Amino acid sequence: MTTAPAPAPAAAVPGKTLGIVGLILAFIGPVALLGLILSIIAKVQSKGAGVKNTPATVGIVISIIVIVLTIVLWVGVFGTLLAACNGLEPGVYDTGNGGTLTCG
Numbered sequence: 001m002t003t004a005p006a007p008a009p010a011a012a013v014p015g016k017t018l019g020i021v022g023l024i025l026a027f028i029g030p031v032a033l034l035g036l037i038l039s040i041i042a043k044v045q046s047k048g049a050g051v052k053n054t055p056a057t058v059g060i061v062i063s064i065i066v067i068v069l070t071i072v073l074w075v076g077v078f079g080t081l082l083a084a085c086n087g088l089e090p091g092v093y094d095t096g097n098g099g100t101l102t103c104g
Helices: 016-026 029-049 054-085
Strands: 091-094 100-103
Touching: 016 029, 016 054, 029 054, 054 100
Parallel strands: none
Antiparallel strands: 091 100
16 A cells, blocks of 8 residues: 655745735834835845745835825824914913913
8 A cells, every 4th residue: 555645845935935024014003114025035035045925025015105195194183273373472282172272
């Protein structure tokens, strides 16, 4: 009785796991920069081995989009706060909806 040899394990793609981790982190605003860095490292590792790494490529693109959107959001928030304080004396003001605005 002979048994067929077990198939050889598929060759691991260098950087594939790191690319997937980078892709997952790309969606999380505060750590999108870390996702970008990991995705770039994974892409370089895969490119060095001569294989494609789609998760790393997608992670790079999504990280850049999330980082840009986060910057736009923060600029909008701080711009609104600065505009609200424009012309006011330094101090704490009641916003009328239960919040306060501190200008300094």
